[in-house]
Amino acid sequence: MLFFSFFKSLVGKDVVVELKNDLSICGTLHSVDQYLNMKLSDITVSDPDRFPHMLSVKNCFIRGSVVRYVQLPSDQVDTQLLSDSCRRELTEAKTKQ
Amino acid sequence: MTTLTNVSIPEEGVRLTQPHVQAYIGSQSLGNGTLIISERAVTWTLTSAQSGDHSAQGFELSYPSIVLHATSTDRSNFPEEHIYIVVDGNKSERRRRRVPLLLTNEEEAARRALQVESEEMNEDEDDDDSEAGRSIEVRFVPDDKSSLSQIYHEVCVGQELNPEEDDDMSDDEGLECDEVSNGHDLQVNGSDGHWYTAENMDGVELSEEGMANLQRMMGGRRDDSDDEQIEQ
Numbered sequence: 001m002l003f004f005s006f007f008k009s010l011v012g013k014d015v016v017v018e019l020k021n022d023l024s025i026c027g028t029l030h031s032v033d034q035y036l037n038m039k040l041s042d043i044t045v046s047d048p049d050r051f052p053h054m055l056s057v058k059n060c061f062i063r064g065s066v067v068r069y070v071q072l073p074s075d076q077v078d079t080q081l082l083s084d085s086c087r088r089e090l091t092e093a094k095t096k097q
Numbered sequence: 098m099t100t101l102t103n104v105s106i107p108e109e110g111v112r113l114t115q116p117h118v119q120a121y122i123g124s125q126s127l128g129n130g131t132l133i134i135s136e137r138a139v140t141w142t143l144t145s146a147q148s149g150d151h152s153a154q155g156f157e158l159s160y161p162s163i164v165l166h167a168t169s170t171d172r173s174n175f176p177e178e179h180i181y182i183v184v185d186g187n188k189s190e191r192r193r194r195r196v197p198l199l200l201t202n203e204e205e206a207a208r209r210a211l212q213v214e215s216e217e218m219n220e221d222e223d224d225d226d227s228e229a230g231r232s233i234e235v236r237f238v239p240d241d242k243s244s245l246s247q248i249y250h251e252v253c254v255g256q257e258l259n260p261e262e263d264d265d266m267s268d269d270e271g272l273e274c275d276e277v278s279n280g281h282d283l284q285v286n287g288s289d290g291h292w293y294t295a296e297n298m299d300g301v302e303l304s305e306e307g308m309a310n311l312q313r314m315m316g317g318r319r320d321d322s323d324d325e326q327i328e329q
Contacts, residue, residue, distance in 0.1 A: 019165075021183075021185060021232045023183070023232070025165075033257055035257065035261075037253075050232075051234065053175065054181075055171070055174055056170070056172070056174040056175060056181075057181055058167075058170065060167035061167065061249070061252070062165045063160070063163060063164060063165065064260070064261075065161065065261040066185065
């Protein structure tokens with residue numbers, strides 16, 4: 001659940017979500033759920049030629065499983081904290097076995 | 098030309114039935130019909146071609162095939178406000194191989210019908226790029242514009258009810274991330290279901306032979322250093 005918590009901390013921040021179909025959507029992270037489904041607001045797309053109708057969309061819901069990458073604002077991410085938390089969660093998962 | 102197929106009308110888990118909804122695939126109108134959002138899929142059936150109580154002409158979108166959905170309110174690109182959906186045309190095909198769902202025939206037929214459209218859209222893409230899905234744009238234009246927000250919301254709910262199945266991991270490029278996000282998945286991978294690292298080696302259980310080997314190795318090394326053999 002670490003990444004869920006992590007993404008929750010980014011709500012309200014601007015992100016770029018790159019989908020597995022190569023569509024990149026830039027927008028403000030409105031909300032995220034445990035499957036990393038994401039709602040974005042005030043979106044723009046990087047290649048409107050492929051999806052011209054995305055231009056007339058302001059908000060959207062993205063299925064978590066279609067996301068390839070999420071580009072984050074680097075000044076909003078404490079990478080040290082994130083990697084420490086990641087290790088801690090892995091250790092906890094192991095001790096539960 | 099799009100061929101609609103016979104789809105079964107969902108009866109269980111129906112969250113919203115919205116009559117008088119125009120469906121578009123790409124830029125092609127399929128006509129007026131009924132949009133049914135159930136917990137299992139998003140189904141649209143043509144009004145004029147009702148073929149029975151339990152089935153009708155139309156098409157069905159499974160939630161895993163819905164890449165994203167949105168409410169489009171800007172009428173500069175399309176004359177009416179509508180629900181805009183991007184569908185992964187490859188998804189239903191891949192799922193068909195793995196899970197024999199009841200709806201796959203319809204999905205497959207719908208996918209094939211939509212292929213022409215998507216080929217036009219993706220013509221500059223390599224065909225052998227299996228990962229980049231054929232994306233299909235679907236639009237639902239309800240007569241009653243006040244239903245837009247509810248349609249949008251119910252598709253969100255449906256998405257949340259239909260996360261990826263566990264066995265989807267095999268071809269999921271986000272494998273590592275998923276493992277981290279679900280600690281228990283760590284157990285499923287690897288030959289015996291455990292990953293050993295420097296941090297948990299203490300808990301390793303060895304067979305008698307393995308233990309003997311280990312003691313010999315460890316013991317031997319210690320003996321060497323204690324015996325001053327190295328120093329000689």
